[in-house]
Amino acid sequence: MKMLIGAAVTAATLLVGTEAAATNYTLWIHGRNGATTKPGNYNDFSYWGPSTASAGVNKKAVNWNGTQRIGSENYRIRNALDCFCTGNNSCYIAVHSAGDLQIGYALSLYGTSVRPVTNATPNANGECGKVSDGTRAGWNIKWVAVASGAGGGSELADHGDWAMSEPLVSDLVTTTARSMYNHNATANVEFLMFAGSKGTLYSGILPGQDDEAVSYHSTGGVSGSSGGSYCNPGDWFCGGTLNLLKNACSDGRAKWSFHSVYLRDDGESYNHYANGNWGGIVSKVREYMAQYAY
Template structure:
């Protein structure tokens, strides 16, 4: 499907060729961290790895305080979307873990709002200036890649295994994350889910396959008000199989609208963490962005 979408984008670009000033950007939205990234600095890739690594055309790091609640920090994401995804400019989005909640929240609650067209020249706070004073509806986004998405929350938050003093952790409770916004409302933007399963440390807490932080029910974009136990094919100790693409799970539970499983980690090769080297499940997403975010 990614190849088909890219072909459509290329065709559309040809049709609007006279808009020569149009620029594409790749925005990377991180997840939970110690709040040590430089918010508003679109060149700070310390969460991910080396800034010189290929990760999509004109890549920008969308930094926010990853200890705070989604709603309170979402303006940082909206600032980035306004900067680089309005006017004649278009964006590809990559997100990791709680970054899935950030982009989902922005699209669901603000995706049809009026946005001033910006000049892609951010100030020290990460805010860009207006171009001509006109507005548009929502943002110009081609698609969203999601590495180990926490849009469905994590049982580690439910059980208090993370620092409960961090406000973000209360947002990551499974029922809270799933009720935070309408996950089916993406503005018809496709979410390509990359689900990792190299998890061992919390196997007694996280249901089904997990990557040591989030389970398949979340990383696979499975719908519902609570989580479930989903695994790779052939695992007899799960409630069902997480099917690839847009197909429902084997127990009949559907994925959220415009969510598709691009990678299911059948070989249990990827965990949750970047480790500062674009590692874990972030690795395949980086490759996908480098290949298709053009």
């Protein structure tokens, strides 16, 4: 009887120890950036703002070369997900602009693949060591919060208004971005879209409401093989209204699966740019992660 009791206590202790080892992380995936951050360095928040800002539990900056093609740099996003989102660990994900393409690409093409369980201790290249032979299908991701997502591309890339010498710009062409992967396949991870509309500089190029870089058709996760003209309620000069949550736009076009408009900038208060100080629409995602990613 004593041996049975001892075994039960040992088993319970092991179970508690396993649960205690579970850790949540908040990963921040940036967009186009001129290669100003160091890929693989999870502590460099210079793209976003001061690293002292509250931005979710155990925050990590997932840095990649933001001038290069999505496919060629996506391994860096997968390295981060393997580091912090496997085994007993889970992640909240925040992305900005082309970071939307990066996480969407990773989840669509690799979100149900067999991933290594790692020790969450990265080396200089941003890779973590495997834990024995442990593997699992996909990653433990609670949600993705998207600041001004470029998953649907931008007409600024279509018209050559960005430096066309950057390989990434070719991926941001609206038809290319929308055909790059199946945007409906998110491994059942929810995408919460934060859409800014303080745009004036490129209003003649970007259709509908925009934040000076990306239009509502992209930042709102609106489906289809090309963009469209969507605005805030009451704007009569648009093709339709970008409705909140998972509701289809007023012209009937649906959102991609698992995509919801969490914030629509009805007051036209937030532009596209973080400006190295958690600015623009990024400020609202930071507030959200600070409150709910724990």
